[in-house]
Amino acid sequence: MRNKTSKKPAPTQEANVIYQHNCTAEDCRPHSYIGMTRTTLSKRLTCHLQNGSIKEHYHGKHQTKLTRQHLDENTTIIDRETDTRQLMFLEAIYIENMKPAINQQTRDLQILLT
Ligand SMILES: [Zn+2]
Numbered sequence: 001m002r003n004k005t006s007k008k009p010a011p012t013q014e015a016n017v018i019y020q021h022n023c024t025a026e027d028c029r030p031h032s033y034i035g036m037t038r039t040t041l042s043k044r045l046t047c048h049l050q051n052g053s054i055k056e057h058y059h060g061k062h063q064t065k066l067t068r069q070h071l072d073e074n075t076t077i078i079d080r081e082t083d084t085r086q087l088m089f090l091e092a093i094y095i096e097n098m099k100p101a102i103n104q105q106t107r108d109l110q111i112l113l114t
Contacts (some may be wrong), residue, residue, distance in 0.1 A: 012042035014111065018079040019044070019092055021054055023102065024039040031106050033057070033102035038084060045071045057102045102106050 019041055023031040033054050037044035048054045049068055058066040078094065081087040095103055 012072060013040055014077060014088055015040045016082045017041055017077045018094055019075050020078050024074055031101040034094045036087050051064045053102050062079040
């Protein structure tokens, strides 16, 4: 049973999730990135901070430096799956259906990250 006063665990501490990052820059709001992680989302976001599609997007499109706070605030968990194969399958389905623009831009980089 959950204690009503206890805080929910931060979403970034969840593992085995599909997540979506939305670019909130005014001229490109529908742009998003969908990915999956088997470790905590927090660890995954740390990777994104160092290299990869999201960082490239902000740097290339907006000439801004991606910050940890920005990543945390604009990334949401859209699905959860503990089975690794199912998780990868789900990620592929989400990307196929939603065609997130940031994934499309730099697909080669995403493979390097994974
Ligand atoms: Zn953008």
